Amino acid sequence: MLFRQLRRFIVFLLVIATFGLIFYQYIHFIEEPDLTEVPPPTALHPVVADKKDQLISQAADKGINVVITQDFRSIEEQDALYEKGRTAEGNIVTHAKGGESYHNFGLAIDFALMSVDGQVIWDMKYDGNGNSKEDWMEVVEIAKDLGFEWGGDWKQFKDYPHLQMDFGLSIRELQRGKRPPETE
Incomplete structure (x- = not known):
């Protein structure tokens, strides 16, 4: 029973x-909003753009010249980048197809350093300001303090030049039309 x-x-x-x-x-x-009612972004999000400018300024205050190598990227540009190392010449640089990257929603930037002789470099050991600290990691620290997530912290595919602000939104939510507020 x-x-x-x-x-x-x-x-x-x-x-x-x-x-x-x-x-x-x-x-x-x-x-969930209908994507046909929400236009896709066409530029860097205003908050991300402001934080990017702060990053460059704060790094310059430490004697580090930051170069932004990418910010907003269209879906077509993302697809072309995705094809590198697959159907196009070059090495694989991304695992995100068009519409699967925070760049496509104006929420990510990629950076490099400018050496004292004016060369754009991706040398993570470079110490151009001579303070015995790696300039790259000094930039990452500034970026994190500004609210960026660093691709070098990812478990899978490490993307060392990549910084993003997702505002708590997943790629799926962004694909469905959700957008972060225009101001902080």
């Missing part, structure tokens, strides 16, 4: 959980 009641109770809980999950997915689906 007790076993039968316990079994009925477990079945009841499973039915309730199933309906709850279906209801949650239905509500979540309804709330």
Whole structure:
């Protein structure tokens, strides 16, 4: 008798959980904006642009010249970059197809350093300001203080020049039309 009641109770809980999950997915689906109603970004997000300028300025205060090598990237540009090392010449530089990168939503920048002789470099050991600290990591520290996430911290594909601000939004949410506020 007790076993039968316990079994009925477990079945009841499973039915309730199933309906709850279906209801949650239905509500979540309804709330997502339609991409046809939300225009895609065409430039760097204003907050990211401001933080980029602060990054360059604060690094310059430490004697480090930062060069932004990429910021907003169109879906077509992303697709072309994705093809490098696959169907186009060169090494693989990204695992993100068009629409799968924070660059495509104006929320990411890539940087390099300018050496004292004016060369753009990606040397993470370079100490151009002569303070016995790697300039690259000094820039990363400034960027993190400004709210950027660094691609060098990623577990899988390390993207050392990459900095992004996702504002708590996933790529899927951005693809569905959600956008961060224009101001902080």
